Amino acid sequence: MPMPAPKPWWAIGLASLVLTVMADMKTSIDGTCGNDITCYGSMFGQCCSSSGHCGSSIDHCGDGCQLGFGHCEKTQGKRTLDSTCGGRNGFTCQGSKFGNCCSQYNFCGSSAEYCGVGCQSDFGMCPPPPPASTKLKKLIPTTVPNAHLDIKRDISGCPASQTGAQTQPQLCVPCEGQGGSLPFCGADVNTDSNMFTPKTCRTVYYEFDISNTTLAPDGFLRPALLVNNRMPGPPIEANWGDTIVVTVHNNMQENGTSIHFHGIRQFNNSEADGTPSITQCPIAPGQSMTYTFVADNYGFSWYHSHFAIQTWMGVMGPMIIHGPTSKEYDADAGSILLQDWDHRGVDAMYDGAQDALNGGPRTMDTGLINGMNTWGVDGASNQTGKRFELLTQFEPGKTYLLSIVNAAIQSTYKFSIDGHSLEVIHMDFTAIKPYKTNILNINVGQRYMVLVSADQPPGDYWMRADNQNACAATIQATDIKGIVRYRTNTGKIPTSTAYTYTGECVDEPLESLVPIVSHQVAPANHEFSYDVKVFNDGNNQFRWYLSGMTFNSFYDNPSLLQVAGDGVAPTGNLVMNLPYLNEWVYVVIDSDIPLPHPIHLHGHDFYVLAQGRGGYIPGSSKLNLQNPARRDTALMPGGGHVVIAFKTDNPGAWLLHCHIGWHSAMGFAMQIIEGMDFINGTVSSRCQMDQTCASWRNWAAAHNYHPDTGV
Helix, strand or coil, X not given: CCCCXXXXXXXXXXXXXXXXXXXXXXXXXXXXXXXXXXXXXXXXXXXXXXXXXXXXXXXXXXXXXXXXXXXXXXXXXXXXXXXXXXXXXXCECCCCCCCCEECCCCEEECCHHHHCCCCCCCCCCCCCCCCCCCCCCCCCCCCCXXXXXXXXXXXXXXXXXXXXXXXXXXXXXXXXXXXXXXXXXXXXXXXXXXXXXXXXXXEEEEEEEEEEEEECCCCCCEEEEEXXXXXXXXXXXXXXXXXXXXXXXXXXXXXXXXXXXXXXXXXXXXXXXXXXXXXXXXXXXXXXXXXXXXXXCCEEEXXXXXXXXXXXXXXXXXXXXXXXXXXXXXXXXXXXXXXXXXXCCHHHHHHHHHECCCCCCCCECXXXXXXXXXXXXXCCCCCEECXXXXXXXXXXXXXXXXXXXXXXXXXXXXXXXXXXXXEEEEEXXXXXXXXXXXXXXXXXXXXXXXXEECCCCCCEEEEEEEECCXXXXXXXXXXXXXXXXXXXXXXXXXXXXXXXXXXXXXXXXXXXXXXXXXXXXXXCCEEEEEEEEEEEXXXXXXXXXECCXXXXXXXXXXXXXXXXXXXXXXXXXXXXEECCCCCEEEEEEECCCCCCEEEEECCCCEEEEEEEXXXXXXXXXXXXXXXXXXXXEEXXXXXXXXXXXXXXXXXXXXXXXXXXXXXXXCCCEEEEEECHHXXXXXXXXXXXXHHHHHHHXXXXXXXXXXXXXXX
């Protein structure tokens, strides 16, 4: 047998030197390194990366290891120390405390959330598949109402393979390797949707025509922008794991447009996020664009335009992703979309909102429930419009599911049904431990799924969405009402009594919002703090500033196109550049201005670590890292703070912004460039991106269009 080649003298000397230096240092216990802290022997990995964090994957060793603070080694076949595995880093999960299976995402695990999607050969093994779950209730059929299951034509001039308009592969086998059957391939509410997506092998198609017209939802006729000539627009409905294809046709004459699918993570699919200036150029008048994405989380949400404040002219609609629920119910009573409304239209109100001399906060006229309400006093001869009535009529003893979203431009609502309690089972796209309340606080962009028991005397009851004027004013603040009737209804106007409460601008209590699937938040690799202010920008216009900077849109040169085309991340303009994956980021947002702000993050669910009045005090303000509330929209209280956390596990260009329409349009936003080196590999429709931008640039130049808004 040949003898192994001896190491050169310089390699022996270097190894001795490194180990001698390391012996005098402390081993990293939190993943940070450098400054006399070594990664040698650390559970986070042996290599001290250029960013000052320990690791062992290609993100660390592959980019070089800081000499003297750790070392890179041949890892093939060695047991993982930090849960990363497979690929070029070579670690195996076999015998790892994190689990025996090396998943497709290069992390070790042992449950169906990992093994169910297949285990990478040579880097670990899967145990026998678990039996199919018996806990699933209220499954939906294998076909989805209102979905067009036909193959779409190529609308963009790009090959079909580059528009996302293709169907699933013909040989796709539903639930293959996942240990269960349709609709959810054995998953239930105890399955972590961050780690598991049912393989349904099904695609549902929608076509949306965006047009400008007039509408009178409460009896007053005014301009509006509609989806398929409706407001709210038609629902998107699919099962968890389905592929959804939405083709948007801009039939307007003077407006660009886009569609954002609020709360959908768009994992490795930033191009379908629908955010002009960030992920795409606006769709020009007369043009079309196709969005393709997988429903990788489930629950209730909404879609809406992300072009300026176009959403609140009417471009919005509900989005239902059917999944398992934690409790049984007898019937799904449908979705409830709440919005504020004004007889002038938000476009006509925007100049006043940003006028720093004579303008400021706006007062809306009224609000709508599923696009309906009245204007004026009940019973008066001059009252106009019509109340929304829940189509499902209650039967005593039965339980009903309602899914509610706040789609307002500025309003905070207290939602209730007189005499009935609400059992909350889902928030945003997260299943939570059920709790009961009489009144539900719901801020802009938030969603809740609730169960309502028909346990009151049969009759007619008010459904209420009271605007909280302490947050933002509405004239008809407590007359935003619908009707819930039992089957023995009289058809008359209800006389039921409202619950009493104190007017306030709050979220549901954090202690009530406990996710069923428990997550632990790790210490921060990076922490960013932003102080929120509003100032006159020197042109007598209000602008919102985050630590002295305000956001401006560049519709003709979106960030994703810059990264994918030029390999250059945008600079300035409130950019959070996060080059490394699998790191924890904390974001602190606070303000001494007594105005609340609902904060929404694209591309992620985030963890609400802290929320309250007064400024955040580092080291003193308590952070909850053990299974905190997990959602995509949370309130920063007026004169208060919110601390959120997320993990950099989704390469792309993402937006973080206030979801009050006036505020985001006036600069309360920032962008996140995440995992830049990996972004280009996630883009599948470069042709469509280029063509959408070319059409927009041509239209904007011909019409001398120069935006002066945020997002």
